[in-house]
Amino acid sequence: xxxxxxxxxxxxxxxxxxxxxxxxxxxxxxxxxxxxxxxxxxxxxxxxxxxxxxxxxxxxxxxxxxxxxxxxxxxxxxxxxxxxxxxxxxxxxxxxxxxxxxxxxxxxxxxxxxxxxxxxxxxxxxxxxxxxxxxxxxxxxxxxxxxxxxxxxxxxxxxxxxxxxxxxxxxxxxxxxxxxxxxxxxxxxxxxxxxxxxxxxxxxxxxxxxxxxxxxxxxxxxxxxxxxxxxxxxxxxxxxxxxxxxxxxxxxxxxxxxxxxxxxxxxxxxxxxxxxxxxxxxxxxxxxxxxxxxxxxxxxxxxxxxxxxxxxxxxxxxxxxxxxxxxxxxxxxxxxxxxxxxxxxxxx
Ligand SMILES: Nc1ncnc2c1ncn2[C@@H]1O[C@H](COP(=O)(O)OP(=O)(O)OP(=O)(O)O)[C@@H](O)[C@H]1O
Numbered sequence: 237x238x239x240x241x242x243x244x245x246x247x248x249x250x251x252x253x254x255x256x257x258x259x260x261x262x263x264x265x266x267x268x269x270x271x272x273x274x275x276x277x278x279x280x281x282x283x284x285x286x287x288x289x290x291x292x293x294x295x296x297x298x299x300x301x302x303x304x305x306x307x308x309x310x311x312x313x314x315x316x317x318x319x320x321x322x323x324x325x326x327x328x329x330x331x332x333x334x335x336x337x338x339x340x341x342x343x344x345x346x347x348x349x350x351x352x353x354x355x356x357x358x359x360x361x362x363x364x365x366x367x368x369x370x371x372x373x374x375x376x377x378x379x380x381x382x383x384x385x386x387x388x389x390x391x392x393x394x395x396x397x398x399x400x401x402x403x404x405x406x407x408x409x410x411x412x413x414x415x416x417x418x419x420x421x422x423x424x425x426x427x428x429x430x431x432x433x434x435x436x437x438x439x440x441x442x443x444x445x446x447x448x449x450x451x452x453x454x455x456x457x458x459x460x461x462x463x464x465x466x467x468x469x470x471x472x473x474x475x476x477x478x479x480x481x482x483x484x485x486x487x488x489x490x491x492x493x494x495x496x497x498x499x500x501x502x503x504x505x506x507x508x509x510x511x512x513x514x515x516x517x518x519x520x521x522x523x524x525x526x527x528x529x530x531x532x533x534x535x536x537x538x539x540x541x542x543x544x545x546x547x548x549x550x551x552x553x554x555x556x557x558x559x560x561x562x563x564x565x566x567x568x569x570x571x572x573x574x575x576x577x578x579x580x581x582x583x584x
Pocket of ligand 1: 279280287288289290308309310311312313314315316317
């Protein structure tokens with residue numbers, strides 16, 4: 237258990253609009269691998285008349301090695317953007333460079349992986365045959381295909397079902413084989429459209445790990461998702477689209493920082509210790525709210541399932557649910573027990 241002290245905002249929060257400059261001069265990421273300039277798409281009807289302006293004047297860069305999230309409500313233009321980046325749709329206006337090439341240059345596809353919102357897989361092939369088929373499209377040798385198939389089936393955790401036809405797969409398993417297919421050519425850039433749709437929280441956690449693993453290998457990931465918690469966990473930067481227009485762009489850390497507030501998280505305090513802390517704050521004319529921080533439902537679910545598997549036949553209550561992992565020092569900025577000097581803490 238831990239206590240959280242939240243001081244009221246000292247000053248009104250500044251506007252949240254952040255542009256590329258938010259990356260700062262010391263940004264560790266590599267060169268630009270995706271360059272989008274003034275990109276627009278107008279869908280036309282059968283007669284060539286303008287029907288929908290799905291995207292309007294989008295400009296952004298994606299750097300090598302970053303996980304970039306494209307967010308927005310239904311119909312905001314995310315899939316349209318992804319399809320133009322992949323060269324599957326022609327822009328009405330604007331330009332795209334992917335790895336220095338035009339999006340419509342098919343040679344770029346060798347270095348690109350794509351998981352569409354709905355995977356188009358052959359229902360009568362099994363997992364091995366599916367990956368072998370896509371490996372052939374990339375002209376991989378038999379030995380390469382076999383090695384890559386083994387590696388990917390392990391990565392997406394469906395080795396046990398490698399001989400089963402995809403028509404027998406659950407939605408979550410289908411998503412996993414779709415992900416494996418997107419990685420068959422060891423791509424430099426991976427586009428993922430709703431990668432966790434249909435997956436349970438364990439599956440979502442696996443996909444998050446997989447994305448972070450790709451990032452650790454220096455790969456670039458561009459993803460769309462409506463699950464904001466997962467975007468927050470894996471993305472370095474996000475763009476929010478609305479009505480086909482870019483409304484916000486910046487690093488997740490910068491955009492989510494709560495300005496004008498200070499938070500101290502400590503192990504659960506005794507009433508005496510709490511009174512002392514509040515007395516110190518009162519000296520500085522700060523009236524602090526004291527709460528116990530909540531875990532997320534996702535975290536609770538994952539710990540329950542993992543404990544249920546480890547110890548079958550037991551039921552758990554919130555009080556005795558084991559698996560509470562003591563937070564790492566760096567999860568607790570400003571914690572007194574971690575001994576982080578106050579001057580190094582962002583918030584006190
Ligand atoms: N082939 C098409 N013909 C006409 N209009 C289209 C076509 N595809 C998409 N649109 C329209 O373009 C707009 C953007 O659609 P898009 O699929 O890019 O949005 P999205 O942000 O991916 O939505 P979702 O979250 O629902 O997947 C919507 O108004 C949609 O109806």
